Amino acid sequence: MKELTAPQVSIRDAFWSPRLAVNAEKAIFHQWEQLEATRCIDNFRIAAGEKAGFREGFFFADSDAYKWLDAASRIYALHAEPELASLMDSLIALLARAQMEDGYLFTYNQIHFPNRRWVNLQIEHELYCHGHFIEAGVSHFEATGRRDLLDLCLKSADLLVQDFLNASSDKTCGHEEIEIALMRLYRVTDKAEYLELARQFVERRGRIPFFPFHFWSQFRHYNERKLYVKELRKSYIAEHPESASFRLPGDNYAKMPGFSRARRYFNEFLGFYAQQHAPIRKQTAPVGHSVRFGYLETALAMILRADVSTQSEKLKGFSFESVVPFVFREESDKTLLSTLEQAWERMVTRRMYITGGLGAAPEIEGFAADYDLDPEVAYAETCASIASLLWNWEMALLTKKAQYDDLFEWQLYNATNVGMGQNGDTYLYNNPLTVQQGVTRKQWYVVPCCPSNLSRTFADLGKYIFSVDQNNVWVHQYVSSEATIDVGAPVEIKIESELPWSGKVKIQIKPETQREFKLYLRRPSWNSSNQSKGLITASGYDPRLSNYQIISRVWSPQGETLEFDFNMSIHPRRAHPKVKGHVGKVALTRGPLVYCLESVDNPEVDIFTAQLDPTSLHDEFVPDLLGGCVVIQGKTTDHKPLKFIPYFLWANRGASQMTVWVNVPS
Numbered sequence: 001m002k003e004l005t006a007p008q009v010s011i012r013d014a015f016w017s018p019r020l021a022v023n024a025e026k027a028i029f030h031q032w033e034q035l036e037a038t039r040c041i042d043n044f045r046i047a048a049g050e051k052a053g054f055r056e057g058f059f060f061a062d063s064d065a066y067k068w069l070d071a072a073s074r075i076y077a078l079h080a081e082p083e084l085a086s087l088m089d090s091l092i093a094l095l096a097r098a099q100m101e102d103g104y105l106f107t108y109n110q111i112h113f114p115n116r117r118w119v120n121l122q123i124e125h126e127l128y129c130h131g132h133f134i135e136a137g138v139s140h141f142e143a144t145g146r147r148d149l150l151d152l153c154l155k156s157a158d159l160l161v162q163d164f165l166n167a168s169s170d171k172t173c174g175h176e177e178i179e180i181a182l183m184r185l186y187r188v189t190d191k192a193e194y195l196e197l198a199r200q201f202v203e204r205r206g207r208i209p210f211f212p213f214h215f216w217s218q219f220r221h222y223n224e225r226k227l228y229v230k231e232l233r234k235s236y237i238a239e240h241p242e243s244a245s246f247r248l249p250g251d252n253y254a255k256m257p258g259f260s261r262a263r264r265y266f267n268e269f270l271g272f273y274a275q276q277h278a279p280i281r282k283q284t285a286p287v288g289h290s291v292r293f294g295y296l297e298t299a300l301a302m303i304l305r306a307d308v309s310t311q312s313e314k315l316k317g318f319s320f321e322s323v324v325p326f327v328f329r330e331e332s333d334k335t336l337l338s339t340l341e342q343a344w345e346r347m348v349t350r351r352m353y354i355t356g357g358l359g360a361a362p363e364i365e366g367f368a369a370d371y372d373l374d375p376e377v378a379y380a381e382t383c384a385s386i387a388s389l390l391w392n393w394e395m396a397l398l399t400k401k402a403q404y405d406d407l408f409e410w411q412l413y414n415a416t417n418v419g420m421g422q423n424g425d426t427y428l429y430n431n432p433l434t435v436q437q438g439v440t441r442k443q444w445y446v447v448p449c450c451p452s453n454l455s456r457t458f459a460d461l462g463k464y465i466f467s468v469d470q471n472n473v474w475v476h477q478y479v480s481s482e483a484t485i486d487v488g489a490p491v492e493i494k495i496e497s498e499l500p501w502s503g504k505v506k507i508q509i510k511p512e513t514q515r516e517f518k519l520y521l522r523r524p525s526w527n528s529s530n531q532s533k534g535l536i537t538a539s540g541y542d543p544r545l546s547n548y549q550i551i552s553r554v555w556s557p558q559g560e561t562l563e564f565d566f567n568m569s570i571h572p573r574r575a576h577p578k579v580k581g582h583v584g585k586v587a588l589t590r591g592p593l594v595y596c597l598e599s600v601d602n603p604e605v606d607i608f609t610a611q612l613d614p615t616s617l618h619d620e621f622v623p624d625l626l627g628g629c630v631v632i633q634g635k636t637t638d639h640k641p642l643k644f645i646p647y648f649l650w651a652n653r654g655a656s657q658m659t660v661w662v663n664v665p666s
């Protein structure tokens with residue numbers, strides 16, 4: 001299936017356009033200020049030899065600058081703002097000066113360990129950082145047609161090909177990302193080595209002999225280096241007190257489950273944490289760090305879409321597989337697809353929160369056991385749902401199944417959208433479903449991975465609405481927008497959607513000349529009358545109820561309009577009985593939105609003990625609340641009012657308590 005680019009689709013949507021404007025006009029500039037204020041950009045100045053000072057941030061801090069550049073490029077593709085262009089240009093010029101002659105760019109090593117590289121791939125995110133650098137280069141090239149940043153990235157990518165193609169099985173990054181980057185680079189350059197290297201990185205996972213010992217040695221080595229840097233910092237700051245560090249908020253979880261450290265070590269040393277526990281064809285369940293898992297699945301789906309089997313033929317010769325045939329068997333792409341499908345099914349039916357949030361184990365920022373979905377300790381990192389969006393988009397194009405679009409929509413509106421505050425300058429890192437206290441939006445985090453990830457996702461929204469295959473048109477998402485799509489002849493297609501507040505959608509189709517083709521329209525799972533089937537999933541939400549309605553006809557150049565009205569009734573959803581602590585509780589959803597009780601709206605009740613009378617529910621559009629939204633009004637069994645707001649809007653009015661799951665009479 002062929003994708004459109006975001007600039008090919010113009011979005012004019014009452015819900016999304018203001019969000020995208022905040023992203024382009026506020027969020028991206030706020031993020032730049034934070035990167036400067038927290039000295040992330042200074043790290044490159046120090047590496048370039050242009051500034052004195054001590055390197056700030058974690059070893060992977062470079063990635064935040066690259067992700068900003070990636071997001072800024074995608075925003076620039078839609079709004080060519082000169083102020084943004086000049087920030088991007090100055091950063092690109094700085095990266096060119098900081099990059100080593102052979103393409104290497106990783107300020108942690110360049111500043112603290114010159115001449116050392118690729119020494120701790122499992123823990124230090126060296127390849128991850130190069131991945132985000134390459135992604136920024138691809139996005140910038142796509143946005144501007146310019147090659148300056150892309151050429152720097154090609155230098156890096158060629159270095160990786162030289163150092164990692166046909167390398168041993170321990171040569172993979174602990175945090176997946178480089179695989180996606182290489183696939184994006186392959187798509188714009190058509191250079192088979194990038195595809196092959198991405199494939200090898202994916203195939204190498206889970207093949208490190210005696211992994212616990214390997215990890216132990218990397219862990220010790222990482223700690224030695226960390227200690228060395230700490231000592232360096234201490235002596236530098238003794239001489240330069242003005243360079244003293246500042247404290248930034250960490251991930252703001254309020255509650256950790258018992259035995260967290262032990263569970264973390266168990267996951268890390270057995271390889272689950274970074275999906276190193278089994279070869280890729282055996283990874284049929286989502287495990288470990290949920291952002292890493294999502295990036296791995298995305299990369300694999302991208303590789304399958306690129307038809308790796310044909311491309312691999314181009315690259316004959318030595319490969320590590322050929323020397324270890326007893327552990328590596330060449331199997332068909334079909335097996336890989338089935339692995340992806342099984343992992344997806346397991347995630348959706350047993351390891352996903354009702355919001356689409358992923359990661360119930362905060363100690364590993366990742367997946368817990370089946371049905372282990374405590375709403376209060378939920379990590380559900382914003383980046384994890386973004387990783388899932390990327391994966392689901394690839395799966396939708398790979399399989400043409402509506403369930404992937406459905407989950408995309410659900411995670412976009414809920415688990416992802418909640419990550420950015422209404423004004424674009426505050427963020428949530430982890431996204432629990434119950435908050436007693438201690439979780440609020442922050443302007444920045446010590447690990448600021450989510451803000452720029454949100455910005456690049458929002459900027460790309462146009463890309464995820466339509467696609468084309470064999471001259472037929474797919475409508476994946478109902479966002480008000482217009483595009484001209486080539487089905488052998490140009491067709492103008494326009495969506496006018498009132499989602500998520502009302503179910504009214506109008507689609508106009510106007511081919512330039514009379515034309516026969518099929519239009520595939522996603523029927524959302526939440527529109528299905530068979531919601532009770534949802535009981536088989538842990539969360540109560542089941543994207544598998546979604547399907548495509550196919551309209552096959554000869555379309556006239558006069559234009560035709562299709563109108564439909566999705567069912568927006570309120571669904572009280574129950575979790576699977578195996579999910580602990582959810583008996584006697586429901587979560588309210590309406591259309592694609594999950595709702596919650598926030599204490600600020602419910603001063604008369606204790607939101608955690610209130611009993612909802614499910615017969616009392618009705619919805620109402622409130623224009624002056626949180627930018628205008630549909631709230632759900634109800635009553636407790638003792639007749640006190642309850643007001644539910646969309647989950648993505650919570651935490652915009654100061655510190656408060658919140659819960660998605662509410663008690664109902666048994």
Ligand SMILES: [Zn+2]
Pocket residue numbers: 381382383384448449450451453
């Ligand atoms: Zn994140």
